[in-house]
Amino acid sequence: MRWQPLVNGRLFAPVGPVPMPAVGTDEEPVREAMQQLLDEVPAAYAGPLGRAIATADLPMLCLLRKPLLEALVVRHGELEGLRRVMRLDLLIRQSWPDAPVSRPIELE
Numbered sequence: 001m002r003w004q005p006l007v008n009g010r011l012f013a014p015v016g017p018v019p020m021p022a023v024g025t026d027e028e029p030v031r032e033a034m035q036q037l038l039d040e041v042p043a044a045y046a047g048p049l050g051r052a053i054a055t056a057d058l059p060m061l062c063l064l065r066k067p068l069l070e071a072l073v074v075r076h077g078e079l080e081g082l083r084r085v086m087r088l089d090l091l092i093r094q095s096w097p098d099a100p101v102s103r104p105i106e107l108e
Helices: 028-038 043-055 058-063 065-076 078-095
Strands: none
Touching: 028 043, 028 058, 028 065, 028 078, 043 065, 058 065, 058 078, 065 078
């Protein structure tokens, strides 16, 4: 798999080997959840992110979490943005248990 910049050239490939999802893993629930979150971000972010999300496979959707979080923070603040991305991480882990996403943490 080759990683490439998707949104403003600000995505970076993970360090070390990345466990890949099983063949035939359905990324549509993750894609739909991310597209719903796009309704909550400023329009300047929604266009580029929407195009990237629409065509990404599950590993790329994982990488798109960071720019999505940045866009959510603009609208909702850091704590609420993290909460929304953590819910997305749980959905990703349902489809891909070894996904390189954040560990669940307790947010106050």
